Amino acid sequence: MHPSDAIRGSKSSLLKGRRIVLGVSGSIAAVEVPRIVREILRHGAEVRIVASPDALKIITEEALTFASGHPTVRTLTGQVEHVSLLGPGEGRADLLLIAPATANTISKVAHGIDDTPVTSFASIALGGRVPILLAPAMHAHMSENPAIQENLTRLRSWGVEVIATQTAEGEEKLAAPEDIAAAVLHRLARGPWAGRPVVVIGGASREPIDEVRSITNESSGETAVALAVQAHFRGAEVAFWAGGLTVPLPAFLTVQRWISVGDLLKLSNRESARLNHADAILVPAALSDFTLPARAGKIPSRGTPSLHLELKPSPKVLRRLRQLAPPPTLLIGFKLEVGRDEAGLARAAGALLEETQLDLVVANDRATIGQARATYLMVGAKGERHWVSGSKFEAAGRLWDDLAALLANAGARPSGGAPSRSRPRHRSSGIRRRSARR
Numbered sequence: 001m002h003p004s005d006a007i008r009g010s011k012s013s014l015l016k017g018r019r020i021v022l023g024v025s026g027s028i029a030a031v032e033v034p035r036i037v038r039e040i041l042r043h044g045a046e047v048r049i050v051a052s053p054d055a056l057k058i059i060t061e062e063a064l065t066f067a068s069g070h071p072t073v074r075t076l077t078g079q080v081e082h083v084s085l086l087g088p089g090e091g092r093a094d095l096l097l098i099a100p101a102t103a104n105t106i107s108k109v110a111h112g113i114d115d116t117p118v119t120s121f122a123s124i125a126l127g128g129r130v131p132i133l134l135a136p137a138m139h140a141h142m143s144e145n146p147a148i149q150e151n152l153t154r155l156r157s158w159g160v161e162v163i164a165t166q167t168a169e170g171e172e173k174l175a176a177p178e179d180i181a182a183a184v185l186h187r188l189a190r191g192p193w194a195g196r197p198v199v200v201i202g203g204a205s206r207e208p209i210d211e212v213r214s215i216t217n218e219s220s221g222e223t224a225v226a227l228a229v230q231a232h233f234r235g236a237e238v239a240f241w242a243g244g245l246t247v248p249l250p251a252f253l254t255v256q257r258w259i260s261v262g263d264l265l266k267l268s269n270r271e272s273a274r275l276n277h278a279d280a281i282l283v284p285a286a287l288s289d290f291t292l293p294a295r296a297g298k299i300p301s302r303g304t305p306s307l308h309l310e311l312k313p314s315p316k317v318l319r320r321l322r323q324l325a326p327p328p329t330l331l332i333g334f335k336l337e338v339g340r341d342e343a344g345l346a347r348a349a350g351a352l353l354e355e356t357q358l359d360l361v362v363a364n365d366r367a368t369i370g371q372a373r374a375t376y377l378m379v380g381a382k383g384e385r386h387w388v389s390g391s392k393f394e395a396a397g398r399l400w401d402d403l404a405a406l407l408a409n410a411g412a413r414p415s416g417g418a419p420s421r422s423r424p425r426h427r428s429s430g431i432r433r434r435s436a437r438r
Helices: 003-007 028-041 061-068 081-086 103-110 117-127 146-157 177-188 222-233 261-270 272-277 317-324 342-356 392-409
Strands: 019-024 046-051 095-101 132-136 165-168 171-173 197-202 206-208 214-216 237-242 254-257 280-283 330-337 360-365 373-380 385-391 433-435
Touching (some): 003 028, 019 081, 028 046, 028 095, 095 117, 095 177, 103 146, 117 132, 132 177, 177 222, 222 237, 261 272, 317 342, 330 342, 330 392, 342 360, 360 392, 385 392
Parallel strands (some): 019 046, 197 280
Antiparallel strands (some): 206 214, 360 373
16 A cells, blocks of 8 residues: 555545646745645545656655655656546546646746646646646745736636735745645535535633733633634635634634624624625634623732622623524534533533524533543434534534534525635735745
């Protein structure tokens, strides 16, 4: 067994049966290609690599072949590799990913110049409407070249999608392997969530005491991030509303921040159209049940022998969300309890269901917080219940798969209101950037 087969599907099977052609052009970032290939393999795909002559001056053919487990295409022969892999008929690949995509290669693809194996593959893909993803890498000044921006605009108008770069040290650096794999997963997603708008609200609320102090709930936000990522992998158009987090946020998520329960309610009111339009809203946020009026300035620590805080009940966010997003939008609440067995968790979940007209409650005990594995009791509106367990990432994926049945039964909007997947998602003219993660 080739080593590539040993890791295939180790993270998910979402790309099982899918074939990706990865075009490598002549950037120093080509040294990252084995990591990119391996990350895509971990989701079950098969990867074939085609490299330009300049790319093979930077990374060896043997390294690329080892990474994918298949011979690397370095020149076009009588086997017409570009037609065999991307042309019509059985065995046609599902997507062409060019990573890294240099300014030179981007410009050639935009103008139909086929003078390397990579650009010839791109020509076949464009003509045959095979999805194309570009992961640029170049100097920052090159990316600002009006010709490059115009070429990217042209490619986007043809349905080519461009993965955001990492801006650092005067360079538009290649996106991280995990972000490139996420783009592949999102573009090739098939199933009930593909193209559907969803909202995930996570993290901890923080209620201010004064201008420097606050009270909060214990929460890392890991479950919420895992849910948002898994929804993105399944092709959903995810809006992630984040409170306090202690885990990193993937760069590919669209994030809006909130701090207190009051902030979240204001955000919900501002985004009422988004909520009403969503097919599902999941709320694993650790929301404070109590709040207090904030004091101006800073309460002095000296000369204050004791401090009394009067806490009052916070407004109920789930009730407001249900008002803003009535059925068929699915509204999923999360319930944390302490020291409850299954019957106790089910009773607490049932009370929340009845009180807020939710479609499902995901309940768990405090003992699972901070653990490597998560164990959730899912309780439906009719009292049906079952357990979901695994790592938080695995459990989040299973939750979305379980919710697909609710989606079908809820009479959800047929298209999810999402734009046609054949249209480009990014409308800006230049390379999309983000700061490199530290």
